[in-house]
Amino acid sequence: MKEKICAVCQEGRLEEADNIASEIEGYIFVEKGWRCSKCGEEFIKENEAQRTIEIARKLGIWPKPLKLHRSISKSGRGLVLRIPSDLEDDLNLKPGQRVSISRVGHKIIVETEGK
Ligand SMILES: [Zn+2]
Numbered sequence: 001m002k003e004k005i006c007a008v009c010q011e012g013r014l015e016e017a018d019n020i021a022s023e024i025e026g027y028i029f030v031e032k033g034w035r036c037s038k039c040g041e042e043f044i045k046e047n048e049a050q051r052t053i054e055i056a057r058k059l060g061i062w063p064k065p066l067k068l069h070r071s072i073s074k075s076g077r078g079l080v081l082r083i084p085s086d087l088e089d090d091l092n093l094k095p096g097q098r099v100s101i102s103r104v105g106h107k108i109i110v111e112t113e114g115k
Pocket of ligand 1: 006007008009011012035037038040041065105
């Protein structure tokens, strides 16, 4: 059998792993896949990843498949990001709603507070 080479570092060998842990909203999912012997990058098997997504959807912790695209606009001295109306309805957002904003890598996560 041909050895798989890591697509990330192009050097390490991929070794079977059955203990790849993903954390989604505080839930831990353990999946099977491969782990690079050099850089440690983990690759989850497609059917395992699909199973995790299905479970996460049932738990209501997986985001809707739809990705919304918006542009940031300028207002006064700050930048403004409009909330899409379907999100406004889904989350029952009202003006004055407090949110916390955190950064994870290149992502900006906005969480509603209270309730
Ligand atoms: Zn690697």
